[in-house]
Amino acid sequence: MNTAPHTAPHTEPRRPLVDRFGRVHTDLRVSLTDRCNLRCTYCMPAEGLDWLARDSVLGDDEVVRLVRIAVERLGVRSVRLTGGEPLLRRGVVGLVGRLAALGVELSLTTNGIGLARTAAQLREAGLRRVNVSLDTLRPERFAALTRRDRIDDVFAGLAAAKAAGLDPVKINAVPVRGVNEDEIVPLVEFAVGHGYRMRFIESMPLDAQGAWERDAMVTADEILARLGERFDLVPVGRHGNAPAEEWRIAGTQAVVGVIASVTRPFCGGCDRVRLTADGQLRNCLFATEESDLRALLRGGADDDRIEAAWRTSIAGKGPGHAVNSAGFVRPERPMSAIGG
Template identity: 65%
Template sequence: MSTPDASPVPAGLVDRFGRVHRDLRISLTDRCSLRCTYCMPAEGVPWLARSTMLSTDELVRVAGVAVGLGVTEIRLTGGEPLLRADVVDVVRRMAALEGPGGSPEVSITTNALRLPALAAPLRDAGLARVNISIDTLDRERFANLTRRDRLDDTLAGIAAAKAAGFTPIKLNAVAMRGVNDDEVVDLVRYAVDGGYEMRFIEQMPLDAGHTWERTTMVTQAEVLASLRTAFTLTEVPGRGSAPAELWYVDGGPATVGVIASVTAPFCGACDRVRLTADGQLRACLFAQTETDLRSLVREGADDDALADAFRACLAGKRAGHDIDDPLFLQPVRPMSAIGG
């Protein structure tokens, strides 16, 4: 009597918890044109040596291996990704990759300062979506938060993205107690009036100075309580692996989202893996270990070896980030060096 065959091992990027990874976040640079207080000190941080940064050919090759393994979305991050001189070419080449599911959707997270010049070329190159960081609508507060008087440039970048035809345009704000938590209603009104999608992010322990404290973080519950003083919120079903939980604003179609990485982590549905600008693969934003793809690429490894490195990295992915664990350790690298 024959026995049934063992279940086949799933193809693609699957970790030991069965999570299928389809989203690759690629940091194009650790440099940034702003100095946000929750990200880095006023004097900045030591930049990565340029010799360690992946070239465009190297980035595209690694991304191509990931797409071949089932990645269907590539998010370009930083630092500020638009500071990379050849960002339009990077987008064009990434969007042209082909995998089992076709070409990946390429998106970008940016502070928008260079979008007035780049929005249209990026759209023509195949960029599908933009996420834009804006923590306040008050000029003085913006200057204090970012240490740069650039609010008008950010707003111009948002308008340029809209004029170029990007949709949806998601606006991201980190909610901070006593800093901008009194603006959550105003930010949503600005987004709804402009046809944008507002997202609030719980502040995470990813600052370069390691000064994060839970008491200064505004929680998802607090954000929603503030919004309910001005709007009727109705939960949007079917979140899937998206990091933001969504609510319709006054019946929709406008929505507002909250990314509650600390108080309501979504690790169980995580489908993301990250590549730093210097070629280190990270299975989690809060990982303490990295897989060195740069050395493999520069030592002549073939695509099969790179694919094996992806799989090995994800084999060690933990069930969650454990921020609430008393033994939690903040990553050595700040957010600007990891990529959002």
């Protein structure tokens, strides 16, 4: 539903979305739903969570309007659709088409289960890249980790994404000590063999149960040490403000990335801002406060007021996530409710 008047096109020169530390924000993460069809042990309890009421979730027109403001007035250039599991959103292909028409670089993070049936449609609608979460190649381990026997659907989704021309197709894995760290090398071999791009992410204190333990986190240094035993890695560095440090496997064009969110935080170059499925703006993944854009939308605010709220939120962004400080406070929302 379109709940507020569309104001005239913004005629003033566009100002970038800059915080008090000079960081320019051009990357928007938009959560389409907090719901998920997996129950990953490191993310949520077996019974799931209390999902958002459907009328509290932004409608398509509301999502498009907020993204349009971000693009036209705030200088956002790339949008990543997340969840929960974004492919559970009804009409997601049509929404992708509407967002792509705004001229942004559009990507999506998914668990891959719904990709086999939607990848070609998503590509035709304007999606360009996809990240698929996959922490193991072993069916029995996948079933134990996710509490669902769906690994064949993920493999099919990966293949469909590549066949559809989504490029690159990235695989995201979170190594956890005593769980799947023995698959670091096999996951890379699998990705290289199929033409996917492998990325490893340090586990973060964003699970719903609050069970995260630093000692269970496999660090970036440990990941690289294991990879170095099998591959000759050539540093590529970090592309712009991208979160992943990358290495090329010598003798190939294959690239592997590591996102060291905890041990080597990259907050000083952060260019990301997040919009939750219920319209709350978060200036940091670990933010403890949110700005309610949904209330503005549904209260009849014009684009000027929404732009001002966006700028105020970013102006208040802190220097970093403080995970490594004694005073760190976990956000109330888990990752599934924030959007990755």
